[in-house]
Amino acid sequence: MFQTEILKEIAKSSEIKKDEPMSLHTTFHIGGPADIFIETNDIKDFTNIIRYLQNENCRYFVMGNGSNLLVDDKGYRGVVVSTRGKNSDKHLIKDSYVTLLDDVCIYNKGNNMQAEIFVEKGYLDSAEILKSKNLVHAGSGILLSKLASVIADSGFAGFEFASGIPGTLGGAVAMNAGAYGGEIKDVIESVRVIVNGDIRVLKKDELDLSYRNSIIQREHMIVLDALFAFDNGDKDEILTKIKELNNKRKSKQPLEYASAGSTFKRPEGYFAGKLIQDAGLKGYRCGDVMVSEKHSGFVVNVGNGTFEEAMNVINHVKEEVRKHFGIKMELEVKVLS
Ligand SMILES: Cc1cc2nc3c(=O)[nH]c(=O)nc-3n(C[C@H](O)[C@H](O)[C@H](O)COP(=O)(O)OP(=O)(O)OC[C@H]3O[C@@H](n4cnc5c(N)ncnc54)[C@H](O)[C@@H]3O)c2cc1C
Known part of the structure; x- marks a missing residue:
């Protein structure tokens, strides 16, 4: 039996797709196809899938809403399991x-x-x-x-x-x-x-x-x-506090563009966005990917950005911040390739 058929047997209430573009499942809207993409919201199915993939030594990756991921345009060779099943949030x-x-x-x-x-x-x-x-x-x-x-x-x-x-x-x-x-x-x-x-x-x-x-x-x-x-x-x-925090977010963060949130971790004693801005990188752009004009801690996709463009921006930011301030920037975003 092909792997997809075995997985369909194991996870009856889950959705299994082949060559699914990861750009559809990440908030950065970047990423090529995953060989197999499974969406599930059943704990039993999810457990059986993971156990099967581990037993068979399959290459796999578990994701949630893809809001902290940067996926290679070449996609992912293996199985991506998403916990965002088709009917998620209906129950x-x-x-x-x-x-x-x-x-x-x-x-x-x-x-x-x-x-x-x-x-x-x-x-x-x-x-x-x-x-x-x-x-x-x-x-x-x-x-x-x-x-x-x-x-x-x-x-x-x-x-x-x-x-x-x-x-x-x-x-x-x-x-x-x-x-x-x-x-x-x-x-x-x-x-x-x-x-x-x-x-x-x-x-x-x-x-x-x-x-x-x-x-x-x-x-x-x-x-x-x-x-x-x-x-x-x-x-x-x-409820008032939630409203206030969400308004604060809207006013400070570039929520109008695709991104994976704060691209870099906060280096101890500093703010990543401030370091990037002070290095003169606000608005630094490579193709359709750029350092946000609104908040330099965010690298945003303003159109049809690619993985290569995103990595170019990220590597340039790392290099410039190291050159200017001697500080090593560490990625908060998870890179999947
Ligand atoms: C506009 C924007 C604003 C953001 N603001 C914040 C913020 O204020 N604070 C903050 O902390 N983050 C923020 N983020 C980043 C992101 O939302 C968080 O890191 C979030 O917790 C990631 O959840 P996810 O389900 O999207 O995980 P994914 O991006 O799908 O995955 C992230 C990591 O979690 C792992 N993972 C996912 N599900 C599971 C699971 N079931 N079991 C084991 N591992 C799992 C993945 O393997 C991966 O390593 C922001 C992102 C965006 C786009």
Whole structure:
């Protein structure tokens, strides 16, 4: 049997495509075809696919919303598995256990029975936490914007920072995504992952979350779902804060153009955008890819930008910042080639 047919057997409710352009699945709108592209939102399918690919030693890559990716125009030789299934974000709130990658389950504090279930399943050491905190359990394919809106509607405070980050929960946990003083590290309790074919739950301390880094990235683990804990807040205040942060984003970031967000990590003690601007690179352009005029920390695709153009801009920025300030710029964006 061909690999695609085996995969279709394994993952019945998932969509499997051949030679799928990655430019259609990345916010940078750059990237050639993936040999095989699978979109799934079923946790069972997703687990079976990953286990099969690992067993067969297939080259594969797991992605969420593609908002932190720069993909080569030559595409990807192997299987790309996306957690953004066809019906993603249609399921949302459930009162039982997460079974789909876009499920969210909300447990108000005091729900001792649920706390015991999470202890049993290894997400929590003790049920104590549900006496004082509300819990949210969600699948890795849900968009942060949707998750933030469900959490806000529940009147739970602490996830406002994530509402404008255009990624999925899985990508955000892997990247320890953060903005405006908040990060995933502040609100996460535990994450269920696939590691070497096994399913394990990692507690917060085991995730080793730091600035745009985690054990998940370093050890190529796959996120299935995650458990978060929140305090009660004032719903109106939470919604106002989300609005303010999103307005701030709109006014400061070049959201009108395709990009993968902040291209470079913040070097310790500096701001990447300021260094790039001070090196005289605001608006530096190669073909259709350029350093944003609005925010120099963003490399944007203003038309039909290519991978080569993006890499030329990135390498030029790195070289000039090193020349001017002796600082090594590290990519935040993940390059897939
Ligand atoms: C306009 C714009 C603004 C942005 N603003 C911010 C911001 O304020 N703060 C911030 O932190 N980031 C920001 N980003 C970057 C990006 O949105 C985040 O890094 C986000 O968390 C990536 O999620 P994703 O689902 O798109 O991941 P992808 O881009 O699809 O993948 C990113 C990485 O996560 C891994 N990954 C994805 N899903 C899983 C999974 N289920 N299991 C294991 N690994 C997985 C991938 O393998 C890859 O290494 C911005 C991007 C854009 C385009």
